[in-house]
Amino acid sequence: MKVGTDKTPEHATRPNFISTFGLAIDQGSKLGLGKTKTLIATYSQYQVIQMNKLPLIVTFITSDSCNTGRILSLEKQLEPLLAEIAYSVSEA
Template sequence: MADDIEVALKKLISGVDGLEGIVISDRDGVPVAKVLNGDVPEAASRPGFLATFSMATEQASKLGLGANKSLICFYDNCQVVHLNFTPLVATLLARVDANTGVLLGMSAQLNESVQQLSDYI
């Protein structure tokens, strides 16, 4: 099953210009599935970095606006889009010039793969 999900993630990466990696992790940042291409900064795929979405979501939910669906971060050399699929999180690692709207729109495409992993763990 993990191979099927990895193949599906590779297919998604190849179809989006600028997308360099997808990491699906649990709320603690532990990667469940990971596919990285190109020049992804090592720090962006570490569990400590991946877990920051959970902490930010927890704090943001205290504002009374409901649960976060996504979080976008821009850095000098990349952009990171976290998508919430409770209990898992999909992290998209892309070049700075990648289309952020397309990355956000991948939520529907990732839903099936993430649900398969969620049922498995």
């Protein structure tokens, strides 16, 4: 599922950019850091916040001035919805 606006940077929504999260969580695990829950990357004009909700990965692409803490606080509110989506994905 993908939702965006005209202001969403096109290169940030490309599959190869989004899929790097999978590589990052794998590397963190190999380093003995444990399971990666969230990854935050900041750039000059936007930031990318990704949440590990396997089998789902939730990605927020926001402005550089977005309140990152507010986005992270949405996690608990999203849990019931994500559980339903994850169930549907695993059943498909």
